[in-house]
Amino acid sequence: MKVYLAKWGATMAVTWSNLLVYRVNFILQSIAPLFVFLLVKLSLWYRIYEGQPGLIGGYSFGQMAAYHLWVMITGLLVFNGNSQRISEDIRLGRITSYLIYPFSLWEFHGAGFLARTLLQTGIAIFTIFAALALLGGRLESPSFGPFVLGLLLAILGGVFWFWINYWVGLVAFWLEETWTLMVMLQIVTYFLSGAIIPLELYPEWLRTILLYSPFPYIAYGPAQLMMGNLEGVGRAFLVLGFWALVASWFAQWVWRRGLRLYTAAGI
């Protein structure tokens, strides 16, 4: 067991090294979400509320700002997949070594995912404090219980997203390029998860369907919890947990299919 964990530890250390080699890149990518939030989201909603004081979709300006802040924090925790690396491993034939190593491909990428998530958690904490400092008392501090639940839901969302990434990465067995697929999923997810506008503003029929999909629970759901709104928390964990399981099962199934193809080709 100890030896096994050491493998994970070593893989995570390598991931950290890689992430920190290019300093400027790392800093840029860490602070950019906060800037986009402050510059784009806040400005935009401020202008919108200027022309329409009061509530929009049940949100006051303060609530809308808080909602987007928590969506941004959630995003830091969720989107830590690395489908491109997996595709690269396949395209360049590097997976052959994982067929021989006593450490499988999903474990390798799982460790990488874990390393990135931990690093991102640090960035998220920093971002929360920076945002609280910049926005002063205008932002309500979250209450502890629901906030922790929100974090947990976000991490579950991260697990779901990891398996989705893994699956898309594996499509490289059949397709030359997979990044288009990933970007497409990202765009759709942004839109359907309520990251652009809260789901209350969406047409009723769309919302009803979405509640059974995983999407609302990787942005809208955690943000609601972090804002202290416990409504529908049970369903959130249930539905997202179900989809995470489906995604992991599906990814493993695709892996087995792909591997058969790979070994059959005799590479």
Added chain:
Amino acid sequence: MIHAQGLSKRFKSHQKAPGFKGAIQSFFDRQFETKTAIENFDLEVAPGEIIGLLGPNGAGKTTLMKMFTGIIVPSEGSLNVLGTVPHKRSRDFRKQIALVMGQKSQLWWDLPALDSFLLLQKYYEIDKKTFEHRLNELSELLNVTKLLRVHVRKLSLGERMKLELMSSLLHDPKIIFLDEPTIGLDLVAQKNIRDFLLNYHGETGVTLILTSHYMADIQALAKRVVLVLEGQKRFDDSLEAFAGILGGAKMVAFRFGSVVKRQDPFFEPFSPLWNAEGTRVELNIPEDRLRELGQQILRDYPVVDFHTENLPIERVMAQLLERPELL
């Protein structure tokens, strides 16, 4: 053709301890190290010469090539190639040089080579007639006529290298830089490339600057050899002079009927090269002692067979790398 004087090039790179701690440390407090790739290098090359640049990995051969072609800028010294300063990269200069790198490809991976060639025709403004003439001529010489329309990714390394070479000759360059053009090729393919280059040089009188780890390349092509060790020029003379660096030594190989102790101090001064079993050894023996030592070995050891030949440049090189003080 090339006049280099006091040429130097330094690079900066950063170092990092392994692991997470090392990563964090290097993130906040980065240790930089200046590495001197080329130091105070002089070189004169006349038109039509074939020069072999020799040296171990990291000696600075490729750095030299990149300065000669204007890709990187020297840190110090003066450099003049074809009458201009390379890194000013005048259009005329670029039209007259060619660069072939065995490790890299300038052909479009997912297209037939012919598409890349047509692109090059436009780059170098070669008129249609001349282009077609050269295309036919070169593809016949290299025996690649049938490969022109095949996707590059489907070609073998040897085939690709021929086309790579062809792509850099279409514009009839005055000087060709070849950085390990035969790397990774099998013996036949290596020989093909060598024969072609020799032939092409004979017909056009083009200047060739060549680096290679295969001494056979150097031996077959270069009239003049420049040895680079740790960024400095350590030798610059004819191939014959290079082979004779170690004096008029001969290589003598002995085969023994039974195992001979390889630590035997008798063999030590002659840079012995043993086989794994200890039944065969190659020695470098100075010409004037050949007779005396030969007799002694025949008498004292269970020799069943022996032969002698001139010291191959491969062994000269190996010995120089081990004991650079011989220079």
Added chain:
Amino acid sequence: MIKRIKQYGSIYGAFVSTSFSEAMSFRAHFVLLIVMDLVFYGTHLWSIDILYDHIHLIGTWRREHLLFFASVMLAINQLTMTLVSENYWQFPLMIRTGNFDFHLVKPVSSIFLTFFRTIRPGSMFNMAFTAPAVVYFGLQVDLGFWAWIALPFGIVLGFLLQNSLEMLFSCAMFWMIDGTGVNFIRIEFQQLARWPDFVYPSMLRGALTYLVPVLLIGSAPVRFLLAPSDFWPILGLVVFLLFFWALLGFFWRMGLLAYESASS
């Protein structure tokens, strides 16, 4: 001069045809690229539409104004995707692998080889979406006769400004080696430009108009098209263009001096 233009024209022609035959050999990727952009265009416009179900105005703009602005931005985006975008991703790769060396020994401008070598022919088809969108929303905002004439030029100017800026950013790759950071910044600035300038508070708007003029990309042409008396921004755009081209030449030369090439 004429000879040079002809030469570059014929090189570009060869770029188009090679990109096309290359793209055609990866059919699934080809289709996915088209669909990917369409999904983005669709969700972007739909988001604005949903938002306006709950409000009447943003600033002084009604639904059709913002949708017209958005469709112009998408048209600019579509041009960028087709003509240049792929090259921003390849450039850092070429620097890292040292394949950029080959660009440097060719008797053709290395800026040209770097930023125009690869075209995404698939994205060209998306004009079938963006062009009708611009026309549809243009009709809704009642563009005048001259505005219709000026419309394509406005889009091209926006396209030129966006890419001059992004090429300028890309020069940083010579020093940074890894391109992720620069490409990241490019995308973030695209996000900023996706909304009209009046959305931003005055200080920020000033910085994004006069310092890093990403807001001019869309706002300058659209403001001019909606009200021709509002021509100062588009004039500024043209001045910035000339300035950036000079700057690009300068930083590119600096970058080449600093270029160390990958070791063998």
